[in-house]
Amino acid sequence: xxxxxxxxxxxxxxxxxxxxxxxxxxxxxxxxxxxxxxxxxxxxxxxxxxxxxxxxxxxxxxxxxxxxxxxxxxxxxxxxxxxxxxxxxxxxxxxxxxxxxxxxxxxxxxxxxxxxxxxxxxxxxxxxxxxxxxxxxxxxxxxxxxxxxxxxxxxxxxxxxxxxxxxx
Amino acid sequence: xxxxxxxxxxxxxxxxxxxxxxxxxxxxxxxxxxxxxxxxxxxxxxxxxxxxxxxxxxxxxxxxxxxxxxxxxxxxxxxxxxxxxxxxxxxxxxxxxxxxxxxxxxxxxxxxxxxxxxxxxxxxxxxxxxxxxxxxxxxxxxxxxxxxxxxxxxxxxxxxxxxxxxxx
Amino acid sequence: xxxxxxxxxxxxxxxxxxxxxxxxxxxxxxxxxxxxxxxxxxxxxxxxxxxxxxxxxxxxxxxxxxxxxxxxxxxxxxxxxxxxxxxxxxxxxxxxxxxxxxxxxxxxxxxxxxxxxxxxxxxxxxxxxxxxxxxxxxxxxxxxxxxxxxxxxxxxxxxxxxxxxxxx
Numbered sequence: 001x002x003x004x005x006x007x008x009x010x011x012x013x014x015x016x017x018x019x020x021x022x023x024x025x026x027x028x029x030x031x032x033x034x035x036x037x038x039x040x041x042x043x044x045x046x047x048x049x050x051x052x053x054x055x056x057x058x059x060x061x062x063x064x065x066x067x068x069x070x071x072x073x074x075x076x077x078x079x080x081x082x083x084x085x086x087x088x089x090x091x092x093x094x095x096x097x098x099x100x101x102x103x104x105x106x107x108x109x110x111x112x113x114x115x116x117x118x119x120x121x122x123x124x125x126x127x128x129x130x131x132x133x134x135x136x137x138x139x140x141x142x143x144x145x146x147x148x149x150x151x152x153x154x155x156x157x158x159x160x161x162x163x164x165x166x167x168x
Numbered sequence: 169x170x171x172x173x174x175x176x177x178x179x180x181x182x183x184x185x186x187x188x189x190x191x192x193x194x195x196x197x198x199x200x201x202x203x204x205x206x207x208x209x210x211x212x213x214x215x216x217x218x219x220x221x222x223x224x225x226x227x228x229x230x231x232x233x234x235x236x237x238x239x240x241x242x243x244x245x246x247x248x249x250x251x252x253x254x255x256x257x258x259x260x261x262x263x264x265x266x267x268x269x270x271x272x273x274x275x276x277x278x279x280x281x282x283x284x285x286x287x288x289x290x291x292x293x294x295x296x297x298x299x300x301x302x303x304x305x306x307x308x309x310x311x312x313x314x315x316x317x318x319x320x321x322x323x324x325x326x327x328x329x330x331x332x333x334x335x336x
Numbered sequence: 337x338x339x340x341x342x343x344x345x346x347x348x349x350x351x352x353x354x355x356x357x358x359x360x361x362x363x364x365x366x367x368x369x370x371x372x373x374x375x376x377x378x379x380x381x382x383x384x385x386x387x388x389x390x391x392x393x394x395x396x397x398x399x400x401x402x403x404x405x406x407x408x409x410x411x412x413x414x415x416x417x418x419x420x421x422x423x424x425x426x427x428x429x430x431x432x433x434x435x436x437x438x439x440x441x442x443x444x445x446x447x448x449x450x451x452x453x454x455x456x457x458x459x460x461x462x463x464x465x466x467x468x469x470x471x472x473x474x475x476x477x478x479x480x481x482x483x484x485x486x487x488x489x490x491x492x493x494x495x496x497x498x499x500x501x502x503x504x
Contacts, residue, residue: 015183015351018190022354022436029435030449033470055260092391092492094468096434096451098264099197100190113198115264117287119453119468121492127465129295132262132287134201156260156289183351186358223428266432267365268358281366283432285455297463300430300455302369324428324457 003144006108021100021112024139024146029095032167037082040167041075045140045147048072052153052168055133066155066164078167085165093130093166094119109138109149116153118168131155131168171312174276189268189280192307192314197263200335205250208335209243213308213315216240220321220336223301234323234332246335253333261298261334262287277306277317284321286336299323299336339480342444357436357448360475360482365431368503373418376503377411381476381483384408388489388504391469402491402500414503421501429466429502430455445474445485452489454504467491467504 004020012020024043031039044050052067069075096117103111113136120130133155140149153168172188180188192211199207212218220235237243264285271279281304288298301323308317321336340356348356360379367375380386388403405411432453439447449472456466469491476485489504 015187015355018187019183019351019354026435026437026450029451030437033435033451094451094453094470094492096264096266096432096453098266098432098434099194099201101194101198114194115197115201115262117262117264117285117453119465119492121468121494123494125493126495127468127493129287129297129465132289132295134262156262156287157293157295158289158291159294183355186355187351264432264434266434267362267369269362269366282362283365283369283430285430285432285453297455297465300457300463302430324430324455325461325463326457326459327462 004141004146005144006141009110009141009146017102017110018100020146021102021110021139025097025100025114028148029097033092033094035166037079037166040079041072043148044072044075044151045142045149046072048075048148049150049152050075050148050167051151052155052164054158055154055156056158058152058154067153067167082165088163088165090123091163091165092121094121094127095168097135106138109140112137112139116168120163131157131164133168172309172314173312174309177278177309177314185270186268188314189270189278189307193265193268193282196316197265201260201262203334205247205334208247209240211316212240212243212319213310213317214240216243216316217318217320218243218316218335219319220323220332222326223322223324224326226320226322235321235335250333256331256333258291259331259333260289262289262295263336265303274306277308280305280307284336288331299325299332301336340477340482341480342477345446345477345482353438354436356482357438357446357475361433361436361450361471364484365433369428369430371502373415373502376415377408379484380408380411380487381478381485382408384411384484385486385488386411386484386503387487388491388500390494391490391492392494394488394490403489403503418501424499424501426459427499427501428457430457430463431504433471442474445476448473448475452504456499467493467500469504 050069051065053065100114117132118130121127136152138150218237219233221233268282285300286298289295304320306318386405387401389401436450453468454466455463457463472488474486
């Protein structure tokens with residue numbers, strides 16, 4: 001398959017665009033669920049913004065974020081931290097995404113919303129709901145594929161999970 | 169984009185029809201999750217039926233419904249009631265939809281099934297599973313867009329959640 | 337609609353292939369959620385493999401599986417067992433699927449990954465998360481439709497749910 005260009009993206013018909021975005025989100029979640037964290041920063045453009053923020057703060061415009069990564073370098077630092085983390089017990093996160101909406105174009109970027117759910121399973125415990133929220137994303141073409149220029153994860157709980165070790 | 173007509177809908181190829189329905193459900197859920205309740209009745213045709221009913225009752229053909237709105241006017245009344253409700257503590261509902269099936273045409277209507285999950289987050293509490301079930305819908309074209317002529321939410325629990333304040 | 341052939345499947349464009357797979361998974365889940373278990377073996381090729389296995393075992397290459405069906409005959413035996421089971425209290429399972437990835441072709445088979453979540457509702461109890469995991473599937477064309485040649489359900493919990501009565 002030839003590399004994706006911004007031009008080709010703009011000319012896609014609606015079913016093709018939606019499929020392409022569906023694939024992006026499925027690939028993103030597959031990468032995280034399978035714990036291929038080293039590949040995770042490659043889902044972002046070089047110049048990017050990644051945030052995890054409680055809905056209360058987001059709605060009020062408060063700047064406080066639970067996670068804040070302002071470039072791909074920050075994302076890579078996160079991955080190093082994840083790999084070095086040993087204070088937490090082993091656990092698996094399984095993510096679901098649905099209700100994806102393409103809001104339209106903003107400059108050369110596609111504005112997308114989707115709902116996510118993360119389930120957490122600790123060893124010898126039953127699976128539980130860990131975190132649910134909304135992805136508020138700006139998607140661009142870079143290096144021949146779709147990447148996140150901006151990804152804001154707005155989660156519903158006021159409680160900051162103390163075990164937010166892995167990306168959403 | 170030009171307005172959708174029943175004619176155009178009938179002529180859509182399968183990927184286009186599926187994408188159009190995916191968008192309808194994503195928009196519907198986006199409207200509810202973002203609490204834009206005033207827009208919610210506009211997802212229904214003027215003459216419509218909206219019900220929330222426990223699976224036990226549905227399977228036995230019992231008429232008792234947890235919610236029953238027999239026209240768009242009823243839906244609007246619901247929205248007024250939601251906005252005036254103050255006896256319940258604040259909470260957020262986050263919905264997921266998946267496994268959408270297009271069963272076919274019934275008269276000029278498309279018969280659709282999908283699974284939904286609603287997660288509830290109360291202030292200072294962790295998110296929990298609130299309600300899961302099946303959408304059993306009839307979809308029509310009205311005013312140039314897809315709308316629900318009928319939407320039956322059949323939920324799995326026998327327990328009627330006492331906090332079923334918001335639509336599903 | 338004419339019967340699907342391996343030839344036609346290979347020539348499908350990407351949106352059409354994705355839609356066709358979306359439909360397969362939605363139909364599969366619809367069949368199980370609506371407890372039409374007798375139809376379930378028909379989602380598999382005659383010569384097939386169906387397994388439910390904990391992630392821990394899968395990752396370590398351990399052979400132990402919670403469920404193991406090595407042909408369509410085994411699947412039919414399972415259905416008989418389900419219908420005869422009376423030691424468990426009544427319950428409903430509601431499944432969600434998302435983040436489907438088409439990894440590519442392997443021989444004449446399509447390799448697919450997707451995440452699933454199963455919610456369980458017992459009579460007079462609230463719905464809870466029952467089991468989450470990944471489908472690791474090989475899909476083929478047989479008898480004019482898509483079928484599973486192989487379906488491995490890798491679930492995240494180390495705990496084997498003692499109530500794994502129904503398929504995933």
